[in-house]
Amino acid sequence: MASLSLLVDNVVVNTFDLNRTETRIGRRAGNDIRIDEISVSGQHAIVEAVANAYLEGTTDYYITDNNSTNGTYVNGIRIDGRQRLNSNDMVRIGWNEFRFIDEEENTLEKTAYILD
Amino acid sequence: MGISIAGQSHAGAVRGCNQDVVAWSAADDGNSALALVADGMGGYQGGEVASRIAADTLLETLAAQGGPSGDIPGQLKAGFVLANARIAERRGAEPQLEKMGTTLVVVWLVGRQAHIAHVGDSRCYLLRAGSIRCLTRDDTVVRKMLDDGSITEADVPNVPFRNMLTRAVGAMDPVELSYCCQTLEYGDRLLLCSDGLTNSVAEADWGALVQAGCNESVVEALIGAALDNRATDNVSVVLMTLDE
Numbered sequence: 091m092a093s094l095s096l097l098v099d100n101v102v103v104n105t106f107d108l109n110r111t112e113t114r115i116g117r118r119a120g121n122d123i124r125i126d127e128i129s130v131s132g133q134h135a136i137v138e139a140v141a142n143a144y145l146e147g148t149t150d151y152y153i154t155d156n157n158s159t160n161g162t163y164v165n166g167i168r169i170d171g172r173q174r175l176n177s178n179d180m181v182r183i184g185w186n187e188f189r190f191i192d193e194e195e196n197t198l199e200k201t202a203y204i205l206d
Numbered sequence: 207m208g209i210s211i212a213g214q215s216h217a218g219a220v221r222g223c224n225q226d227v228v229a230w231s232a233a234d235d236g237n238s239a240l241a242l243v244a245d246g247m248g249g250y251q252g253g254e255v256a257s258r259i260a261a262d263t264l265l266e267t268l269a270a271q272g273g274p275s276g277d278i279p280g281q282l283k284a285g286f287v288l289a290n291a292r293i294a295e296r297r298g299a300e301p302q303l304e305k306m307g308t309t310l311v312v313v314w315l316v317g318r319q320a321h322i323a324h325v326g327d328s329r330c331y332l333l334r335a336g337s338i339r340c341l342t343r344d345d346t347v348v349r350k351m352l353d354d355g356s357i358t359e360a361d362v363p364n365v366p367f368r369n370m371l372t373r374a375v376g377a378m379d380p381v382e383l384s385y386c387c388q389t390l391e392y393g394d395r396l397l398l399c400s401d402g403l404t405n406s407v408a409e410a411d412w413g414a415l416v417q418a419g420c421n422e423s424v425v426e427a428l429i430g431a432a433l434d435n436r437a438t439d440n441v442s443v444v445l446m447t448l449d450e
Contacts (some may be wrong), residue, residue: 143354144347144372150356174357176364195366 092139092151092192094123094181108151111138115183116156121133129184131158137175151175151192160184207392209239209315212421215446216429217390217400218437224399225253231269239314241444242271243328244247245309245400247374251419252306256276256293256376260310263289274316280386282314282323284366286383293376307374311398320388320396325373325381328442329404332388333395333416334392338409345373365432369401392450395421399428402439406432421445 096104106113106123113122118132125134133156142148154172155162162169163182175181177192209232209444217224230241242265244260246253266296268274275281289310297304322330327344343349347370351357362368373382390396397416407428418427425443432441 142347142351144350145367145370148367151354174361174365176361176366 092190094188094190097187097189108137108139111139125183125186127184127186129160130186134158134183135162153181208236208310208449209446210421210449211239211241211444211446212425214425214429215440215442216433218440219433220438221440223254224388224440225257226440227257228442228444229261230266230444231265233273233358238274239446240314241398241446242310242312243400243442243444245328246306246328247308248306251288252303254306255296255303256306259292259296260289260375263292264312268314274314278314278316282312282321282385283383286310286323286325286381290375290378290381293447294379297376310375313396313398313446318390318448320390322388323383323385325375325383326371328398328400331397333397334391341386343384345371347372390448392448394448396446398444400440400442402437402441403428403443404433405439406435406437406441421447
């Protein structure tokens, strides 16, 4: 299971599970992660959970900015396309800082790397 | 015409054991030669066993049995199939080896035709008049995701399954391999290597190293550069030159 944790002064104040195929982030009602804050656009960004076509049982997470006013940043770099997320990536939505965590990715790092 | 070959395999700057194997064999008449790199994997001792079985099987079936015949791709495939079966058999017989497998890249140079077959992420490069071109395409999850646009080159170092192979000899039934044929010009070189080289010395930095002179000097220079960069994996290089 992957999640986005909202940080304030490096302290987790809320965690959102990314348990849908598409998780919508924005200021308006109806978003899966609603951030009622002025730097966030109505429909700001979307996170997709996609089964990896080449690695059975693995899910990849991709974030796409939805032409937001203040942008979506991954590790300090403004994204301009669909961007794959890695565990511990810092995601900024407007002025709101999140940490992306993918527990399964951490496990994968430690497993053997041959495919049966 | 003549074919000269040199190669070396090193455990690297960190690992205590070497699971890579390099091997080559040139025909007495100077018209054909076989060279290979295998990078074994799969836990304690397994990798060493798998890569050794693969190398021995290819040398035995291709070089030792009278050399190339009409159907060279077919002969190469038969060698890979036998290596795959032998490794699978050992996996089945010895539980501690159940995860073993190996990459395998083989060049069979016959006249000026280089027949190249591979499984996994060990590579074959063509060095021609100062240019460097990779002739093989890695069998990795990352390569497939790059090809379908899921990720960019900038993402590769961060992807957790960057070392994950989609194909390995000994771990597939039936074995699937990639094959291509390249016509060489006199003076061309073919460089076979394990990912220990490509991960520690970027292709962009090979320029001066591959101009180092004779085959032995180039191999020495590339492995030296990998060790200078504290290569964390085993590093193997084989270099074959088609001389006039």
